Each structure stands twice: as C-alpha cells, then as structure tokens.
Amino acid sequence: MTSTGFYFFPRHGKNMIADYPVDTILTIIFIVVYYQTFLALAYHYVFRLITVSRGISFSFANQWMPRDWILLGIVVYVLYFTVFISTVAIGLTPTEETRALVPQEIFDIYGVDLRDVNRGFTVSVVKRLLPTGEKVWHSSIISILVVLCMFGGTSLVIIVCIWKTMAIIRSSSAGRLTEKTRKMQMDLFKALLIQSAIPVIFSYIPLSTLLIFPSIT
Template sequence: MTDASYAWIYEDPIHSYFSFFTTAVSVCSNGLLLFILYTTKIGPYVYLLAVFAVCDIFTSCAHSAFQPIVHMTYGGFYFFPRHGKIVIAGKSFDSIFTLIFIATYYQTFLVLAYHFVYRYKIVSRGITTSCTNNWKRLHWAFLGVLINILYIFGMILISSRFTPSEETREIAPIEIEEIYGIDLRDSNRGFTVLAVRVFYAL
C-alpha cells in the first residue's frame, strides 16, 4: 500500500491483530461489567451502565468487522472497505457497511451525553426545579429510545448524500487506486464520501 518505513504499524496483519485484541478486550470487560450489574444492586444507574456496556460491545464488534480505510483528499474523505469488495447476491454492500461504521461511531456520543444528563440530575437534585424532576424510569427510557430513533432516521435521511453517484465515481481520486489498488469507478465497488468539493484547473 505505502512505502513508509512505519507503514507496518497500521497495515495488515498488525492492524488485524490490534483490532481483534481491542475487540476481545471490549467484549470481555463489558461482559464482566454486565455480570457485575446483574449480580449487584447499585440503584437506577444500573440500567444506564447496562445500556452503555451493550452499546460498547456492539460498537466494538461493528468497528472490527466493518472498519474501512479512510482516505483524505482535497475534495473530501473517502471511506471504503478494508477487506475488499463485499458483494452479496450480486449487490455491493460496501456503502452500507461503511455507513454502519460511521453510525456506530457517533452512537457512543449519545450514550455519553445521557451519562452527563444523569449525573447532572443527581448532583442538582433538590437544588433546581425542572419539568423532569418527577419523571419516572419509563420517561427517561422513552426519551432515550426517541433520541436514538431520531438519530437513526437522520442518518438514513442524509445517507443518500454520502453514497456514491455517477459524479462522485467520475471524480474519485486516481491516487486511491495507485495506493490501495482499489478502483472506485467500478460500479461493484461501494464507498462513502463526505464533503466532496470539485476543484477545476484555471
């Protein structure tokens, strides 16, 4: 792929070993956390921690399976599968898998934001007044599910702008094929591209 002396750090097989190791650590550590939560009574916070652990396991596995190569150019960021062309029943799933990677990447921020909201409510209990002071566990669960649904809907809504079109295939940088041996002009190749800008020579 590259001739840099340090390229072995981020290329296979080192990258695959690293990805497998970190995923295994995530699954084991979060699995242990779920076991502790199941066998220990620590109050309502247990549900938030459980959601966080499950989300982290899902995110780690998704990133290990779908982690794409990210190539930055003057025109934007190109995401394409690291493990080659993914075609199932004659249909390319490259773009779908790269979108799953992007979606699960930002999914963690939703859970972290919920953690901060919970901590704020605990610290400010009895000090501030809010319409959520009398909320039950069901209300907070409903809010979390609603926000997640809106997030997924938003990702689906804008994903059409990320997936390849005839225009983005035509302007795909030749350097990607030269470096990675992947021709993004191939209609069976899927990719995701963010913030494409076309530069014209004067």
C-alpha cells in the same frame, strides 16, 4: 483524505445485495455505531444534571422513573440516527460524479478501484475542481453541514450541562447536600469529564477537522 475528498471504504469487498454494494452499507453502519458515542455522552450529562439538581432546583424530570429515562433514550436515539443515517445515505454515498472524481492514488496505494460500480464507499466532498481549474461547492456540502449541526447540537447540550452541573454543586443552594454527598457528586462528575475527554480528543476533534478543513482550503 485525497485531493477530491475524504473516502472511506473497506479494503476487500465487491459484494452486492439487490444490486447495491455491501461496502456502502457497512461503512454507513460503522459511522453510525462509532459516532453514537456523542449522543450517549449528551444523554449521560443530562441525566447527571437532573440527578444533581434533584431537590435543589425545579425540573420537569425530577419525578421521572427509570422507565421514563429509558423511553426518552430510545425515542431520541431513533430520531437522531434516523436523521443521521438518512443524511449520510443521501449525501455521502457514491454517485456517478463522485466515482468519476475518485483519484488515481487510491488505486495505486490500496489496489482498490472505487470507480467500479460494485465497490461501495462513503465520501465527503466539499469542493470539486472544474477542468478550468476553478473550485466549486459540491452538493454533499449540505449533508456535511447537517452532520456538523447534529454534532454541534450534542456538543452544546454537553457544554450547557457541564456548566449547570458545576454551578449547582458549587452553589450555596447545594447546602442541602451533605459534605459527603457533595464530594461524591463532584467525584462522579470529574470521572465523567475524564471519560468524555477520550472520545473528544481521539474521535470528535479528528472528525470535525476532516469535515471542516476541506471547506476552508
């Protein structure tokens, strides 16, 4: 995090592929692979909801076989990350403007000159400072908003599934379940909630802070 944006770059680099910095490719891959956690969590919550509600409430997926869930996962994964990668590659990769805005402290601290065209990185710049001292919105704000909407979408899916799953397990309609089955479903659901808390606390919240905080300061 710097005065001109959040820069993400490898410590060592300057390798090129077809005149394109490998560093930029690696940072995009890292971001995509790391934050696929949230899509996987959303998928898991949907699957848990359908599993719990099977035989209790109607769902178009009640009769789905494992291959159907696998196919759905592949399709959603490809679509989601096609949009994600495109958004990051278009709006958060280096341009002449963002290279010119690279603060001196990055070189002073890390010894890495991001103004060098052979150096690759990704950068989240919400506002830029004009010579007059005025702050104006940077064009990458569109990409940041798209990424936030994607994260918000997965969050909404998770929240809705949590609410519906809890409601089904506790409802009178769940009387079709034996007490042992109901307890098992609740234990599995609690384990999923605990499992979800780790990436949310240590990844989701910090990322959202990094993306949102600069826009309100």
